Amino acid sequence: MxxxxxxxxxxxxxxxxxxxxxxxxxxxxTFLPRAPRRACPTCGYDVSGLSVAGKELESPHSHHEESTHAHTPIGHERDAEAEPGPAGEASGAAAADPQCPECGTICPLEQTEATAWRATLRAQRALASxxxxxxxxxxxxxxxxxxxxxxxxxxxVPPPGQALSWQNAGMGGLILWPLFGATNQLLAGLAFIVIAAWLIAKKRPWWFIVAPTIIMIVLPAWALSWQAFVGNEANPSWLADAKWPLVAIAVIVLALEAWLVVEVGVRMVRKDSAPLEQSEQDR
Missing domain, CATH: 1.20.5 (Single alpha-helices involved in coiled-coils or other helix-helix interfaces)
Known part of the structure; x- marks a missing residue:
């Protein structure tokens, strides 16, 4: 055992x-500089100004702005304008795959969501001091x-009220043990939110996940708030007992949960900015 x-x-x-x-x-x-509209997936260099056959490279999620070009990638338009024959195909392939001026990496016109995410992160780090x-x-x-x-x-760190010694080493986790149950349940609720957002973005049935998502978000958040700030005579709140580490982490967890819920709600309202939905349109 x-x-x-x-x-x-x-x-x-x-x-x-x-x-x-x-x-x-x-x-x-969130504290790094804003990334360019389109970045190199290797070094993060700003390649949004590059052009292909006289057309400037667009953001990975900007094709939906005009309905006439929503389902026609730039590369396909360029292929239609290219001259027929092996020479035309070769020049078209070269034009469809521009190189990054910084590292020479091929920057494809159509990027997957994972590639675009990595390119954005590298660009943010490259711009930061x-x-x-x-x-x-x-x-x-x-x-x-x-x-x-x-x-x-x-x-x-030793448990509260005990001295720092080898006997108490490794027992610092007991300080946050009262948070274990609520944070685990909130983690499940946040996972439900991510799944629901993915199903909605993919335009798949999502009604069956609404009830468990609400339950796993509301009940653990209410229980954590009650334990941290309300309590009763038999079970005083952490605020009343001056358990500041528990209070601080409870506030942080609740704030992060609220942040994620609000951000997902904004994404659902502004469907035109949902990455998954836009990537489907770009295809």
């Missing part, structure tokens, strides 16, 4: 570090090191 408990603790810490890394990366990106700490936190290695380091520091 002890082996299973230790394995559970290890896998939980690993999952927590991974999730923390994802959150750190996304939050750090080397003294900007968020530039380092936006990378996979930087966010991972930060997540592991903070988790190790938390584990090294």
């Amino acid at each position: 002890g082996v299973f408990v230790a394995s559970f603790a290890g896998t939980t810490m690993d999952t927590a570090c991974r999730l923390q890394r994802y959150v750190i990366q996304e939050l750090a990106r 080397n003294l900007n700490p968020f530039k380092w936190l936006a990378t996979v290695h930087g966010a991972t090191l930060f997540a592991v380091a903070t988790a190790a520091m938390l584990a090294a």
Whole structure:
């Protein structure tokens, strides 16, 4: 049984570090300079000014602006105008694949969502100053090191009311143990939100996920808020007991949840800016 408990603790810490890394990366990106409309997928160089057969490269999600060109990629228009024959095909292929002036990478006209995301992230890091700490936190290695380091520091902190010693080493996680249940349920609710947003963007049936999404978002958030700020005589709130680490993390978790819900709602209202839907139109 002890082996299973230790394995559970290890896998939980690993999952927590991974999730923390994802959150750190996304939050750090919000503090980086705005990326160009189109960037090189290798170095992040701004290639939005390049032209193909007299046409300027467009943003990966800008083809839907004109209905006459919503389903006609630029490369296909260029192929229609190119001269027939092997020479024309060769020149058309070269024109359809412009090179990045910075690193020489081929920049395809049509990018997948993952490629466009990586290009945007590289462009943001390239534009940011080397003294900007968020530039380092936006990378996979930087966010991972930060997540592991903070988790190790938390584990090294002794439980409240106990001295720092080797006997108490590794018990710092007990400080945040009261948050374990609520945050796990909120994580499930956030996963439901992501799935619902994906189904709506893909124009697939999504009615069946509405009820569990609302339940898994509202109930854990209400329980966490009650425990952090309300409480009762038998179970005082963390605010009344001056458990400031729990209060601070509860506020952060609730704020992140509200942020995600609002952002998804805005995306649903402004369907013209939904990346998944636009990528489908570009095809």
